[in-house]
Amino acid sequence: MAKYLLLKHYRGAPKAVNDVPMSQWTEDEISAHVRYMRDFADRLSASGEFVDSQALAPEGTFVRYGGEGKPPVTDGPFAETKDLIAGWMIIDVDSYERAVELAGELSAAPGKDGEPIHEWLELRPFYGNAPTITE
Amino acid sequence: MTVDEALLRSLTPKVLGILVRRGADFAAAEDAVQEALAEAVRGWPRNPPRDPLGWLVTAAWRKFLDATRTDTARRRREDLVHAEPAPGPVPGTDDTLWLYFLCAHPSLTPSSAVALTLRAVGGLTTRQIARAYLVPEATMAQRISRAKKTVAGVRFDRPGDVATVLRVLYLVFNEGYSGDVDLAAEAIRLTRQLAAAIEDPEVAGLLALMLLHHARRASRTAADGSLVPLAAQDRARWDTAMIAEGVEVLQAALAQDRLGEFQAQAAIAALHADAPTAEETDWVQIVEWYDELLALTGSPVVRLNRAVAVGEADGPRAGLRALAELDGSLPRHTAVAAYLHERDGDPQKAARLYAEAAEKAANLAEREYLTRQAARLNARKNPPGR
Numbered sequence: 001m002a003k004y005l006l007l008k009h010y011r012g013a014p015k016a017v018n019d020v021p022m023s024q025w026t027e028d029e030i031s032a033h034v035r036y037m038r039d040f041a042d043r044l045s046a047s048g049e050f051v052d053s054q055a056l057a058p059e060g061t062f063v064r065y066g067g068e069g070k071p072p073v074t075d076g077p078f079a080e081t082k083d084l085i086a087g088w089m090i091i092d093v094d095s096y097e098r099a100v101e102l103a104g105e106l107s108a109a110p111g112k113d114g115e116p117i118h119e120w121l122e123l124r125p126f127y128g129n130a131p132t133i134t135e
Numbered sequence: 136m137t138v139d140e141a142l143l144r145s146l147t148p149k150v151l152g153i154l155v156r157r158g159a160d161f162a163a164a165e166d167a168v169q170e171a172l173a174e175a176v177r178g179w180p181r182n183p184p185r186d187p188l189g190w191l192v193t194a195a196w197r198k199f200l201d202a203t204r205t206d207t208a209r210r211r212r213e214d215l216v217h218a219e220p221a222p223g224p225v226p227g228t229d230d231t232l233w234l235y236f237l238c239a240h241p242s243l244t245p246s247s248a249v250a251l252t253l254r255a256v257g258g259l260t261t262r263q264i265a266r267a268y269l270v271p272e273a274t275m276a277q278r279i280s281r282a283k284k285t286v287a288g289v290r291f292d293r294p295g296d297v298a299t300v301l302r303v304l305y306l307v308f309n310e311g312y313s314g315d316v317d318l319a320a321e322a323i324r325l326t327r328q329l330a331a332a333i334e335d336p337e338v339a340g341l342l343a344l345m346l347l348h349h350a351r352r353a354s355r356t357a358a359d360g361s362l363v364p365l366a367a368q369d370r371a372r373w374d375t376a377m378i379a380e381g382v383e384v385l386q387a388a389l390a391q392d393r394l395g396e397f398q399a400q401a402a403i404a405a406l407h408a409d410a411p412t413a414e415e416t417d418w419v420q421i422v423e424w425y426d427e428l429l430a431l432t433g434s435p436v437v438r439l440n441r442a443v444a445v446g447e448a449d450g451p452r453a454g455l456r457a458l459a460e461l462d463g464s465l466p467r468h469t470a471v472a473a474y475l476h477e478r479d480g481d482p483q484k485a486a487r488l489y490a491e492a493a494e495k496a497a498n499l500a501e502r503e504y505l506t507r508q509a510a511r512l513n514a515r516k517n518p519p520g521r
Contacts (some may be wrong), residue, residue: 001245001246001249001268003269044274045271045273045277046277046281047277047278047281048246048250048270048274048275048277048279048281049274049278050270050271050273050274051269051270092246092268092269092270092274093246094244094245127496127497127498127502128497128498129498130362130498130499130501131310131498132308132309132319132348132349132352132355133305133308133309133344133348133400133404134467
């Protein structure tokens with residue numbers, strides 16, 4: 001019973017095996033990909049392991065506190081930012097092994113020529129509750 | 136006026152047991168009981184029943200029959216043969232006990248067993264369980280429904296293994312609480328109910344362990360939510376009545392002379408609870424109990440905790456020697472090393488190890504605690520304003 005984040009990157013992850021931009025796929029290939037992602041989430045719901053899934057737009061702005069009485073400062077996007085998050089899925093599973101297994105399945109989503117993308121997903125554990133009994 | 140939820144929930148396993156005994160299959164009976172509970176929550180404030188158990192059994196049985204009729208009609212339409220086996224409790228055993236065994240069946244994953252136990256034995260709603268474990272209600276509903284399917288064919292021609300039930304209850308207790316359900320209190324209630332249904336010193340041992348830890352809950356976190364370690368806790372805030380009960384339950388269990396890991400853990404908790412101040416803790420006896428616990432479990436986590444106790448009983452050097460024999464990748468190993476090095480008079484090394492331990496912490500409260508320890512020692516090294 002532990003939650004994990006499966007993090008998908010636009011930028012910042014190592015190169016996928018089947019690394020062709022979506023704009024160069026056929027429409028059927030795109031449909032197959034979308035269907036795979038939806039079915040994957042449905043399957044996790046059915047197995048009682050799904051928590052959340054969200055996709056993020058690629059554009060973003062950096063914001064910081066501007067000082068007392070001043071508006072926040074906005075800037076960017078910075079070209080040199082290496083990491084760009086595309087979205088995530090949160091799962092609640094019984095073991096780390098299960099989390100790895102599911103990340104592997106998600107990374108097998110079909111891309112160009114219907115072949116698995118083999119995309120690198122970042123698997124990050126959530127902090128859990130502090131257990132009551134420790135000593 | 137609201138419904139006496141504690142009463143309702145304590146009746147849940149009895150009602151479910153009666154339905155199954157009458158021949159209802161477990162999964163359908165469990166749904167029917169949940170519906171009857173919901174109806175009771177709605178209706179009882181205006182019309183409290185004279186016989187709550189009788190009312191619930193009647194309501195649940197009616198729900199079960201309604202659902203079966205609908206289901207049968209549907210099945211007929213689909214031209215399916217209805218051949219559902221009805222797993223029933225062993226005649227002569229307590230229905231409640233049978234339910235505990237079923238919900239903790241070894242074919243279930245730990246998270247499924249926990250969810251099913253909280254719903255079928257504990258009478259919590261799917262929504263409450265989902266919120267306690269911070270998952271969507273639909274996900275929790277699926278987890279429970281799959282768990283029910285998994286145990287659908289289980290028959291009990293002999294009692295199950297009580298150890299599997301205890302592991303599930305221990306998991307629930309150790310989760311602490313989030314959402315609107317106090318899982319620790321719920322685990323205690325369920326363990327108490329189990330202890331009433333079966334004579335087993337380990338069940339009593341687990342109940343004692345829970346009570347002895349729960350009694351210290353108020354002192355375990357500061358007002359800002361940060362962790363307060365045992366040695367720094369305000370012992371005046373410990374619940375002495377709960378400690379007394381825990382000790383009494385433990386002594387009765389130990390008197391049966393069938394030691395198990397929960398009794399040994401409870402004995403350690405009792406020795407902590409018994410010390411008027413941290414300095415007066417009987418660490419020598421605690422080390423002896425860790426030796427017992429180690430003989431029973433062989434667990435590396437026990438070895439690690441034993442090293443801490445050795446450090447208190449025989450000094451930090453002895454603790455470090457005990458620690459050196461253990462695998463450095465154990466959770467909390469670095470944190471223990473940091474603590475022992477500080478006590479051994481090496482604050483610089485301790486600060487470095489605390490910072491390293493903070494990065495490996497498994498939860499936020501622990502990470503913050505360890506970071507603060509590193510910061511405290513670093514500030515001593517470089518006092519501000521110099």
